[in-house]
Amino acid sequence: MSLRSRLALAFAAVGALVAALVGMLSYDAVRDRVLAEIDRSLRSQTTAVAGAGGQATAVAEALAQSPDLFPGADLPGPGDEEERRPVVRAVASDGTSSHLGGPAAALPVPDAAARALAATGTAGESFTTEVVADGTTYRLLTTALGSGRGALQTAVGVDQTYHVLHGMAMEITGAGLAVTLVAAGTGLLVAGRITRRLILLTEAAETVGAQDHTGFEDAGPAGRRDEVSRLTASFRMMLTRLTAAREAQERLVQDAAHELRTPLTSLLTNATVLRHVAELAPPARERLLDDLQGETRELGRLVDELVELALAGGRDEAEEPVDLGAVARRAARRVYRRTGRLVHIDADDRQVIGRPQALERAVGNLVENAAKFAADDGEPIEVRVERGTVTVSDRGPGITDTDRARVFDRFYRADTARALPGSGLGLAIVRDVADTHGGTAFARPRPGGGATVGFVVARSRVLPGSR
CATH class of the missing domain: 3.30.450 (Beta-Lactamase)
Structure with a gap:
């Protein structure tokens, strides 16, 4: 029934x-x-x-x-x-x-x-x-x-x-039957108004797998706060997020397939050449092995970044107060050990409520990206942390207006970065981490040359500090 x-x-x-x-x-x-x-x-x-x-x-x-x-x-x-x-x-x-x-x-x-x-x-x-x-x-x-x-x-x-x-008893009985019929009719009317949206919710849930959400937008009037309206709004939000997640997943798979095809093709070509390795001269053999090692290393780095990107928004990580200044100092030390680049830190003492590992990865990606593009003139990379905003500035080739619109897209690499190592996922991870913390990522040219890239978390996540 x-x-x-x-x-x-x-x-x-x-x-x-x-x-x-x-x-x-x-x-x-x-x-x-x-x-x-x-x-x-x-x-x-x-x-x-x-x-x-x-x-x-x-x-x-x-x-x-x-x-x-x-x-x-x-x-x-x-x-x-x-x-x-x-x-x-x-x-x-x-x-x-x-x-x-x-x-x-x-x-x-x-x-x-x-x-x-x-x-x-x-x-x-x-x-x-x-x-x-x-x-x-x-x-x-x-x-x-x-x-x-x-x-x-x-x-x-x-x-x-x-x-x-x-x-009189017969009249009371007739009146009782009339009241019963009126109650039943009222019940049908009220139940119809209540269950109409529930039916739409059920139909939408049944079609989630097919990604067919047509008609669900009219599941209930906006602005109402009764239980069914709240359920409708929550269900609509859930389906919107499911749709966005599904689309993002499809884009990630398509982009990953495209990016993986190049190193895999190179590895397959080199593996074919290895069949005739005895016929190669020693210098050619060394170049082949170096090429194999480099492609394998690049493939491994690409897979790691794909996994990190896929888990960036869905990792089950508890939120806690995070000192972004301390995170930036740890990232600076890692960059200095790897590249010898000096990093200047200017940070306040404010903490933010967020996911520690995700924020660590986002700040690290910004500093490593700046170290990759910074000019070899000895000028340090500048990192500024203030009120939940992380800004990293370098004196590299800068960012054009065309690149600025796409620099946070997955696998996008500007013309100036194509000769450098990387997969084009580092800044995409930064954007996803910023999104999960209610903020945004930004990139702009730096006055005097270079680029300024960073992200900001929601102001509601910033805890009070001494300055």
Whole structure:
């Protein structure tokens, strides 16, 4: 059964339960009120008859002046007037009964309780029962006169009363059914509005593998904050990220296949030449081996950077406070050991909340990239760390406007860098690390020649410092 059907049934069940409870309570309240009014009238009639002293004329007058014993009964029908008139009889202390007034209804012989009340009951003690005589239901009040004088029984037909109550019960039942139908219709309407977006969410989830998200953009109105709207917004964000990740993965695979093809082709060519290595002169043999070693080393470096790039955004690394100044100093020491390049560090003492290894790799890539392009004039590379921004400046060939727009693309290498070692992934990793920390990467020409490249993390990640 669908969720919409279950919600509609739940609404209908609640509506039916409420209608049934209200109907039952209303019916019981009206029934008790009507019967209490009849009992009050019977007690009034008994008091009037008892005051007549048992004389027939006085009893007749008392019955004629008695209040209506059928309150609210105006429906016509056979025997209505007869049923509305009370029946009065006396019960002697020995249990015998005699008719005093009213219709000559063949009331049943007084039962044991009535006889006991007539014989030993105190004045005013009474009880009420219902009896059937000649096919008519009577409500019978038995009241003791006390001092062994017997008891009086006053009865009135209540068939018409129960007829009215039965009609009211049918009306309450009809109203309850109407409430149930209205509740079910409301449930269908509300459930339809709720489940419409859930259905779209389900359809979108089922088509994630096919990357078919058409129609999901209309899954719900913007700006609403109910649970389904929040789920819709979260699901939309998740699908957007899945789509972006899938596209990035495809681009990475395509770019990697393109970049790996060159060293693999070179290795395959050299491996073919190795079949004839005995025919090569020693100098040619040395060049072949050097070429093989260089291509293998370059291939290994490319694979390492591909793995690093693939894991840069998805590595499960806990975030913690990171001192970017200390990270830059470690990167400077590594570059100096490898290349002998001097690196000047100007850093504040602010820390940022981020992934330590990712930030270490990003800063290291910036410094190593600057060392690769810096001029051989002895001028140090300058690294500035301030308020979550890392800026690395060198005096190399600089960056043209064309290159600046693509320098952070994967595998992109400017014309000035094609003769230098590298895969074109270093700055792409820097950009991905900046993105995962809510920031951006930037590159621009340096005044006086050279380039300035760096990245900035989100300001919300920068912790307060002394300066």
